[in-house]
Amino acid sequence: MTPGHSPARTTTAGAELEELLAAPLGLRERKKLKTRRAIRAAAFGLFSEQGYEATTVDQIAAKAEVSPSTFFRYFPTKEDLVISDDYDPLMEVSFRARPADEPLIESVRRAMIEPLRQILAAEREEVLLRMQLYRDVPAIRARALVEMQRTGEMMCGLLAERTGLPADGLELRALVAAVLAASSEAVQFWAEHGGEDELEDLLNRAISSLGTSHL
């Protein structure tokens, strides 16, 4: 739900996910992961210095001490640097773990917060930087928003299962879109203030403000 949380699609991204989920990897895989991280680190450094558009793939590759060819092996596209992550599957797992009789909105809220906690614990700084990029770089914000829609579709499916409502019905879609949008604002707000507030509180406030729409 934070921008750019897309389902894992490539094996390498899958690897990163699994690492999060703690399975210890083979030596080969660990090396690849390291390269992947190195490239991303280099890229983010350059982005924050020069901006996104002004940074070329070649520069990134050079700074990561990798050949451009290799860059493209790890990230099929320059944009993928910023948007590929593994939030969605984590959230799905998290949602299915909620008791079926819990109020829906509560399940959603918890399903979103759990994986966030994990990710923040592991790479809080990088998430903050990513959020700044997301604010400042149109192309990235763009991609991220698209990924958010993907997340929305997945959530519609999950909620449909639970409620029996049609997954592509207007009501569910509108509700999910709204919750995601509000949550995204919370995360953005959090990043803007340097992460000093408790993200969990912000999420709660944002989501409950939907109820105030009767104002």
Place this chain on the structure above:
Amino acid sequence: MTPGHSPARTTTAGAELEELLAAPLGLRERKKLKTRRAIRAAAFGLFSEQGYEATTVDQIAAKAEVSPSTFFRYFPTKEDLVISDDYDPLMEVSFRARPADEPLIESVRRAMIEPLRQILAAEREEVLLRMQLYRDVPAIRARALVEMQRTGEMMCGLLAERTGLPADGLELRALVAAVLAASSEAVQFWAEHGGEDELEDLLNRAISSLGTSHL
């Protein structure tokens, strides 16, 4: 709030707005407007045939019987084809025209619907096509979503004036984001079903579904 409703930024875009608002323009300007439309029409046609990325600026220019240079005079970027429109200022006017004691959400709803009606009356087909592009073409969806954020910021300003709440406070931002997201789903839904439903009804349903977040 439909994707890509941005404030008028260029004089020509301003011209387009004024046309909507009915002021008959000088002969010179009418011609420019025609060219502008011709280019957009050509572009949208090609987009729906070949997809967005696969369509080159040269093709568009050729089909519009214009030189590539001229294309760039009218649209500084290929993406600008899709995202530049004049919804925002219309909506702002519309919102300010609502009585101050009306329930907030109602004012917002009406402020969004009024200009939509005008636009649909004038160019219903193009809006439908635009929505399809918005669904199908990542790059366009991307830009459009970004523009929606801009709309959001404007709305926050308006609501802040009315309510006295801070425009950049979490609550307002979350609420606005949610309403926009839900409305966007409504418009999208409408387009998916070929425009057969009443858009006004859909908007109402989508917005009121936010109240069901207590599910």
Place this chain on the structure above:
Amino acid sequence: MTPGHSPARTTTAGAELEELLAAPLGLRERKKLKTRRAIRAAAFGLFSEQGYEATTVDQIAAKAEVSPSTFFRYFPTKEDLVISDDYDPLMEVSFRARPADEPLIESVRRAMIEPLRQILAAEREEVLLRMQLYRDVPAIRARALVEMQRTGEMMCGLLAERTGLPADGLELRALVAAVLAASSEAVQFWAEHGGEDELEDLLNRAISSLGTSHL
């Protein structure tokens, strides 16, 4: 011999020259001259702010409150802004006015200094700026150097008349090229130091340093 002193080739340039030579012009012509100056002024301003390459003809035209078309009527090329001036004919007149029995090098020196004095008196600031551009902007320096060669050819002709040596003989060409190069260094040196030294002294020093080639 300062960079960019070329023979008058266009009627308008001729006009500027004549003005220097004091003939009062018709009202029509004065207006054109004013425009010409306005454009150049605008251009030089932008050049010193943004650099030469980064300044577009359109910007110059806009700042001079002239249409781009008009710009090109006055200056066939962007580069012509910087290089067109009218030093050569002044110098030729000046040289022919020297007594025939004066030592050659002395005639040359005097022929160069006289017109310089006039120009500096009239537009000292602009000459200084021009010199800076000449230092800093490769394309301009380039053009200027080329013009200097033209000046060289003219001087070869003059010296050939006086000495009876062939105008395209190596000796004369080498001598003239050397004198011009040394003088150019003097002017450049003068500009680098903000014009505080007496240009005349510098020229004398530069030219006489050729004699030290026996070092």
Place this chain on the structure above:
Amino acid sequence: MTPGHSPARTTTAGAELEELLAAPLGLRERKKLKTRRAIRAAAFGLFSEQGYEATTVDQIAAKAEVSPSTFFRYFPTKEDLVISDDYDPLMEVSFRARPADEPLIESVRRAMIEPLRQILAAEREEVLLRMQLYRDVPAIRARALVEMQRTGEMMCGLLAERTGLPADGLELRALVAAVLAASSEAVQFWAEHGGEDELEDLLNRAISSLGTSHL
């Protein structure tokens, strides 16, 4: 000292230099060198047929059987085709090899002649063509003259070391500029006469004509 003798700045240019200095290169590098030469050859051919401005990069690439992209990998700019060479470092080496008690002007003369001999031996025809371009094509002459200034700065440094005079003093600058200009005329003269004279003699005559400035 022929126009356009600039310091080696890219590795490939460095490679070219080293080749001149006889070190046999790896297979990879030889291929690149061949491509580089092929491009230049194609370019010079077209230049002499159609002129410089009228020749497009695409044409050059086509004739060299290379893609335009590749062209720009080898020469960042069309102009770089003409001006990039490796005379300066050769000359520097050559100068430093002169005995310190030799008359200055003599050291300079020898320092210029030695590398010229080498280059002429290796690619006499190309140098001749280059000189013609330098005469006939303003843009090229322009760039070349600029490079000559660079050479001048380097020489000032060298002479300053030897003489103890300040490298940026007017006297040294004027002297160097004059010697270079005279030498340039000699080379030019040589090229105009189809290379039939001994370049070495011409250089001697040109330089010694500086002494006649007392005429």
Place this chain on the structure above:
DNA sequence: ACAGCCGGGACGTCCCGTTGAT
């Protein structure tokens, strides 16, 4: 598996010439 090199093509910027309206 990774590095370097190349090709092909899109984009967007700029220059300058031309045309028709004022």
Place this chain on the structure above:
DNA sequence: ATCAACGGGACGTCCCGGCTGT
């Protein structure tokens, strides 16, 4: 005479895919 609009074309930058050698 000036302007606004357009055309046409060059340049140079970048992305990404493929191929070759190690």
